[in-house]
Amino acid sequence: MTARLELHLTPDEIEQWALGLLGAARALHLAQCPECLAAAERERKLYRELAQLGRFAPEPGFADRVMAQVRIPTPSGGFKP
Amino acid sequence: MLRTYARFASPPVGAATSERGDGVIGAKDRPSDLSGASDQDIVAWAKEGHEAAFRELVRRYERPVFSLIYRMVRNRALAEDLAQETFIKVLNGIRSYNPQFKFSSWIFKIANNAAIDHLRRRDLDTLSLDGSPYAATPEEAHATALQLGDRAETPLEEVEARELGGAIDRAIAKLRPEYRACILLRHVEGYAYEEIAQILDLPLGTVKTYIHRGRNELRRHLEDRRE
Numbered sequence: 421m422t423a424r425l426e427l428h429l430t431p432d433e434i435e436q437w438a439l440g441l442l443g444a445a446r447a448l449h450l451a452q453c454p455e456c457l458a459a460a461e462r463e464r465k466l467y468r469e470l471a472q473l474g475r476f477a478p479e480p481g482f483a484d485r486v487m488a489q490v491r492i493p494t495p496s497g498g499f500k501p
Numbered sequence: 502m503l504r505t506y507a508r509f510a511s512p513p514v515g516a517a518t519s520e521r522g523d524g525v526i527g528a529k530d531r532p533s534d535l536s537g538a539s540d541q542d543i544v545a546w547a548k549e550g551h552e553a554a555f556r557e558l559v560r561r562y563e564r565p566v567f568s569l570i571y572r573m574v575r576n577r578a579l580a581e582d583l584a585q586e587t588f589i590k591v592l593n594g595i596r597s598y599n600p601q602f603k604f605s606s607w608i609f610k611i612a613n614n615a616a617i618d619h620l621r622r623r624d625l626d627t628l629s630l631d632g633s634p635y636a637a638t639p640e641e642a643h644a645t646a647l648q649l650g651d652r653a654e655t656p657l658e659e660v661e662a663r664e665l666g667g668a669i670d671r672a673i674a675k676l677r678p679e680y681r682a683c684i685l686l687r688h689v690e691g692y693a694y695e696e697i698a699q700i701l702d703l704p705l706g707t708v709k710t711y712i713h714r715g716r717n718e719l720r721r722h723l724e725d726r727r728e
Binding site: 474 | 548549550551552555556559560563564565567568571580581584585588589592593595596664667668669670684688689709713716719720723
């Protein structure tokens with residue numbers, strides 16, 4: 421237990437912390453380790469920047485342009501004319 | 502009679518069929534609102550020939566698929582062509598879809614392949630505003646950078662600059678395409694590592710490595726910009 425407590429956080433654990441999912445035992449190490457805390461803060465800052473990324477919409481009429489080239493199947497195994 | 506999505510996923514024998522007698526469920530038997538149905542149900546209906554189900558799949562995924570491709574290739578018109586190609590491939594191949602996998606994973610796999618194939622063919626990732634990410638010297642980076650002052654921007658380019666001109670998007674553009682795809686699937690689409698591995702056909706450890714390296718590079722690019 422002591423040995424585990426002394427281990428620095430892995431990238432996975434830092435990610436868990438940034439997402440609020442890190443277990444209490446490893447959070448204890450984080451609270452006592454300035455090196456891990458600095459790395460974790462850097463990671464959280466990046467997460468916040470990435471979280472600002474939004475989605476874009478294609479030009480209007482996109483669905484119609486797609487559907488014009490889609491073959492609708494029929495139960496008999498063919499396609500609608 | 503109450504129409505449920507579960508019923509629509511597996512229409513009963515003897516359900517009303519279209520006037521053409523082709524066995525397709527008639528319009529009056531279809532639910533009017535598909536928005537609450539699961540992807541699996543929508544796909545099942547699409548396989549049975551319901552055009553509304555195809556349109557619902559496009560409605561659900563046009564923005565996420567277009568956004569992923571747009572951030573990969575950084576060209577709106579090209580992204581639209583590749584997104585269209587993705588949907589046509591997915592919808593025309595709907596019968597081959599294996600429902601053991603998430604539909605979203607399947608469509609993102611095809612979208613990502615379309616983008617990566619294009620980048621490999623055209624090496625578009627070198628068309629960065631800041632020069633090629635593979636440039637060995639500042640001179641080489643300058644030589645491969647887009648010089649915006651050289652000519653007037655078209656309206657479409659102005660839209661692209663507005664949409665993708667933020668610091669984080671510019672930093673993402675500098676990543677290797679493989680890192681870029683992993684970062685976008687993880688941080689924009691919110692996929693778990695295991696799902697990203699499935700979408701990209703990569704071992705789980707490789708995905709973790711790419712995301713870890715990708716985030717390190719992003720931090721470095723963002724810090725460089727601030728200095």
